Amino acid sequence: MIRGDLIGKSVILDGTKLSLEEAAYSLERKQITLFEEGIKLELRAFLKRASSILPKFELRFLVFKDIRDRGYYLKAGPLDFRVYPRGVKSGTGESRYIIHVLSEREPIAVDMILQDLELSENLKKRLLYAVVDEEGDITYYEIKRRDISGSAPPVELSDSVNGDLLDERVMIWNDSTLSELNERWWFGRLIEETRLQLSFVESAYLIEKGSLMLTDPEGEVLNLERFIEISSAIEGNFVKKYLTYRDLRDRGMVVKTGFKFGSHFRVYEEIPGETSYHSRYLVHVLIDDREVRLPEISRAVRLAHGVRKQMIFAVILDERVEYFEARWMRL
Amino acid sequence: MIRGDLIGKSVILDGTKLSLEEAAYSLERKQITLFEEGIKLELRAFLKRASSILPKFELRFLVFKDIRDRGYYLKAGPLDFRVYPRGVKSGTGESRYIIHVLSEREPIAVDMILQDLELSENLKKRLLYAVVDEEGDITYYEIKRRDISGSAPPVELSDSVNGDLLDERVMIWNDSTLSELNERWWFGRLIEETRLQLSFVESAYLIEKGSLMLTDPEGEVLNLERFIEISSAIEGNFVKKYLTYRDLRDRGMVVKTGFKFGSHFRVYEEIPGETSYHSRYLVHVLIDDREVRLPEISRAVRLAHGVRKQMIFAVILDERVEYFEARWMRL
CATH class of the missing domain: 3.40.1170.20 (tRNA intron endonuclease, N-terminal domain)
Structure with a gap:
């Protein structure tokens, strides 16, 4: 078994640097042993140490483990992780997603969402929010800017x-x-x-x-x-x-109340009845343009999914309106 | 055609008193003519007058008309209306529901809900909230106190x-x-x-x-x-x-997070797996125990309905917890 040493915020193993999540994952699978200043750390002790060293370690490790267990390779940055397509390892290909790890409990800043969107567009990667609920279950949402329009x-x-x-x-x-x-x-x-x-x-x-x-x-x-x-x-x-x-x-869209779906509007891409009566979008306006709570997003996305509509959130920026979609995603 | 006279807050017709909603309904069906101080009021003028005389008239008339058009008899009080079972007219039988007319837009007081529940229990009538959305569509919710328990x-x-x-x-x-x-x-x-x-x-x-x-x-x-x-x-x-x-x-219930359903908890009546893995209830705690917004209730009830669960709201009263169900109802 290879020996690693916890030094500062990472583990050094055979001259390579592992993130704390990578080290915990390997330790759990008994692929390495771990020491800090000569003292051996078992998994329990290491998880406690890592939690005290790195903010959000516990959440990040849950997500890291979940994604690795699903057979994807991932590494740190630029938000929390980059994830590679199945079968691709870092160094041999391009990552596909950038992942932001969030706790269900923290309200998130709308500005943060907009910045994450910009980052993902600049990097040309898809943006995923990995939301950890209080029992440690993870739901993945793809967040995407949408420039919706219609033909009415x-x-x-x-x-x-x-x-x-x-x-x-x-x-x-x-x-x-x-x-x-x-x-x-x-x-x-x-x-x-x-x-x-x-x-x-x-x-x-x-x-x-x-x-x-x-x-x-x-x-x-x-x-x-x-x-x-x-x-x-x-x-x-x-x-x-x-x-x-x-x-x-x-x-060019037809906009009616979304009250029955718990959103502000249901939105048709054309005059209803021309080819269908199905409203494609639910649009909810983020009234508080500073922060939003994840259970609200979860609820809206779940409901939209159940009625086969896309869930769109609208943010008002100096009278300009920006739209982003949140979509439930099976990794 | 019978002639009615608008006097104060009601219409006098052949010596009988009609509520403004009843009068508007008959006027629309051209069963009566209406006068105020000798001047004839057409429907448009009467609706404007009634709106200025009676707070909430416009909402109440929408609901009155909707229920009458569905073939039920209703009359005023004790909240907004009492509704009789199909085929029963006032005087010949017992009313079944008491109806509270609400606008989607107003936040409602939690105390009001508790008082309405008490009233409905005292009167032994079922309690319905008729919620009018901004386009005038009406959704009916039955509100019922629930004393849930399980066998875990x-x-x-x-x-x-x-x-x-x-x-x-x-x-x-x-x-x-x-x-x-x-x-x-x-x-x-x-x-x-x-x-x-x-x-x-x-x-x-x-x-x-x-x-x-x-x-x-x-x-x-x-x-x-x-x-x-x-x-x-x-x-x-x-x-x-x-x-x-x-x-x-x-x-005696098993309680797990309801995050994926946008509620605080999903609740099983017994240990899952003994006879089923289905959680029967979603329970959402009214964190603000003063008021609640109807779009929130609408969203929760819709979502619960979609996953075949009962939507229960919990209110904390001096450390005691009270539960009420809100259920979507087709009149």
């Missing part, structure tokens, strides 16, 4: 329509463009063929396009600014939701 | 075991009770048949039962209080999660 025609009404603002909804009555708005562009919900009920994001969009004259109960006509003020008082996150809605509509 | 035997170890606290997990080594803990009571996760990794809630439970001697990296033995302190520093909500975990275990 831009909204162009010949005339603007008139609407009433009720409590929390907007109603359009007896208007010739009413069924056009609904059938052609999938705005609102038609009630008894006599009136069209619009959501607040839909109404804001039509006001901004100059296609809706909206009157409040006192008879005042509401411009976009005033309407956004009213909407924001009812729903604190209205502005971020609206910016995302507008961006998605402008990208 | 209480944890009794002949000897206490020794464990190491690593970063975020606890490891037990070479102990004769190791596989017993894992196989008999489903604690932890067995690694390479040599060590058992426990989650923090499991560790706290075993410490409290006097079955685990836990040592930190400096060799200090940790009592429950100290361990909870450490765990809470890593995970802010640890205490509430632990109180729920302990209560569920004490009720």
Whole structure:
């Protein structure tokens, strides 16, 4: 058996440097023996030592072991590990993934996600988040920037329509463009063929396009600014939701509420019914643009997977909207 | 056509009082005409008037109309409406449900849920939440108190075991009770048949039962209080999660992480494998015990439904834990 020595933050073995994870893995498989300052370290003692030397060692080792046990070769950096395609060892080929090891418990910074995405694009590697739950089970998510768009025609009404603002909804009555708005562009919900009920994001969009004259109960006509003020008082996150809605509509997609799926929007790439009624995406806006909790991502991805949709998260950056997909991944 | 008059908050019709929702419904079906101080009100004008007279009228009318259109009779109170079984009209039978009309957008008070549950139990009616999303679609949830329990035997170890606290997990080594803990009571996760990794809630439970001697990296033995302190520093909500975990275990259930399902716990009614490996419940602890957002409930219920589990929410009341189920309901 080869002897290794724990020196500083690595193990020296026959003149080669092993990471602590590599050393623990070999030690567990009884391929090496380990010493620190002449004293032999068994696995239990070594894991304790390594945990105290290296932050996150315990999480990293769980992931290292899981990936090696699945038959992949991996080595340290640039986030936590690079993983090579099956059958490829370091030095003989290119790595395919970069892996960031995360604990289910820590909220993660949205900025970190954006930086990781940039890094993975620069390196031309796929980005995986290995999320360790409290029992040590690991779920892998592939994170990918998405530039989604669709083929729905831009909204162009010949005339603007008139609407009433009720409590929390907007109603359009007896208007010739009413069924056009609904059938052609999938705005609102038609009630008894006599009136069209619009959501607040839909109404804001039509006001901004100059296609809706909206009157409040006192008879005042509401411009976009005033309407956004009213909407924001009812729903604190209205502005971020609206910016995302507008961006998605402008990208040629049909956007409806995702409430039943626990996301902000369900999104169709074309007018529903032309070739299918299936919304391809669920889009959830990261309202808190500083941090996000992993159980939230897990829940959304799981739900989207169950209904055969892609889970997209939207981040608002100075009024620009960026999208990234999170996808459950079997390594 | 019968003539009705809008007076105050109701419509008087042939000497009978109609609620505003009933009046709007009849007006829409052209069964009545409506006047206010001698001036005729068409549907559009009446809906605007009613919205300004009655808070939540617009939401209530959406729900009233939806339920009537499904062929049920309903009338006002005690929350928003009582609904009668199909074929039964008020006066000729007992109502079956009490309905609370809620907007997807408002956070709801946990206290309100508990009060609604109490009311429904006192009245011996089933409680439904009619949640109106931003497009006016309605989802019905039945809310029910649940007194769940299981048949897993209480944890009794002949000897206490020794464990190491690593970063975020606890490891037990070479102990004769190791596989017993894992196989008999489903604690932890067995690694390479040599060590058992426990989650923090499991560790706290075993410490409290006097079955685990836990040592930190400096060799200090940790009592429950100290361990909870450490765990809470890593995970802010640890205490509430632990109180729920302990209560569920004490009720004879096997409790494992629900991370993959976006909930705190998945819960088995018996030791998995005895007759099945299916966890019957997902349990999510309401960490904020003041209010909860409906999209969160919607998401959890949808996900649970998709994996054929019952969605249970736990509320901590002075260290006592109460459970209620939320179930998607087709009226």
